[in-house]
Amino acid sequence: MKEVVILAKGKSRTQCQFDCEIWGVSNVWESFKDDPRFRVDKIFYFDNDPLTRDTWVPWVKENLKVPVVSCHEWADEPFPFDEIAAKPWAKPPCRAEPFYSNSLCYMIAYAVYLGYDKISLYGCDMVWGSEYVLEKGGMEHWIGVAQGRGIEVYIPPGGHLCLSLSGEVYGKEDENGKGMYQSVKTIVCEPA
Numbered sequence: 001m002k003e004v005v006i007l008a009k010g011k012s013r014t015q016c017q018f019d020c021e022i023w024g025v026s027n028v029w030e031s032f033k034d035d036p037r038f039r040v041d042k043i044f045y046f047d048n049d050p051l052t053r054d055t056w057v058p059w060v061k062e063n064l065k066v067p068v069v070s071c072h073e074w075a076d077e078p079f080p081f082d083e084i085a086a087k088p089w090a091k092p093p094c095r096a097e098p099f100y101s102n103s104l105c106y107m108i109a110y111a112v113y114l115g116y117d118k119i120s121l122y123g124c125d126m127v128w129g130s131e132y133v134l135e136k137g138g139m140e141h142w143i144g145v146a147q148g149r150g151i152e153v154y155i156p157p158g159g160h161l162c163l164s165l166s167g168e169v170y171g172k173e174d175e176n177g178k179g180m181y182q183s184v185k186t187i188v189c190e191p192a
């Protein structure tokens with residue numbers, strides 16, 4: 001079985017067994033400073049800000065000695081944006097471009113494109129603030145794309161991917177007749 005772990009900085013990262021190929025996002029190594037098990041086979045960056053480009057990328061190349069995957073010219077391994085965008089499964093209905101809400105979405109799309117059989121998402125918890133509001137939908141979209149293509153996706157306990165805000169299934173009642181209907185407050189995202 002061709003398996004990859006997508007590793008981020010959320011709390012569920014501690015459950016990673018490091019027993020297959022590991023793709024890290026951004027500066028994930030900072031969350032594992034005292035963990036001797038830590039290793040990655042690739043690091044993914046999609047930001048092109050000075051901190052990423054001038055500090056983190058050179059540090060990764062010198063210290064971790066693994067390829068950096070990105071859409072930017074400084075990548076060791078260029079992300080195949082156009083090739084993936086050309087796939088019929090890459091774009092949501094009625095959209096001209098794939099739906100990437102964060103770097104982790106690119107990573108899932110790349111694993112689908114490369115034909116992995118299993119994708120495990122450690123530390124990709126989507127629990128707080130902008131992660132939950134702005135990025136969770138893209139993650140869930142790509143999880144659905146992967147599953148729809150027959151790829152097994154493992155989400156460890158502790159995160160909010162593929163869960164409602166309350167963790168309950170909408171419209172389903174428990175043995176006491178209680179269910180989630182309109183009990184969750186609406187989250188409003190105001191423009192900056």
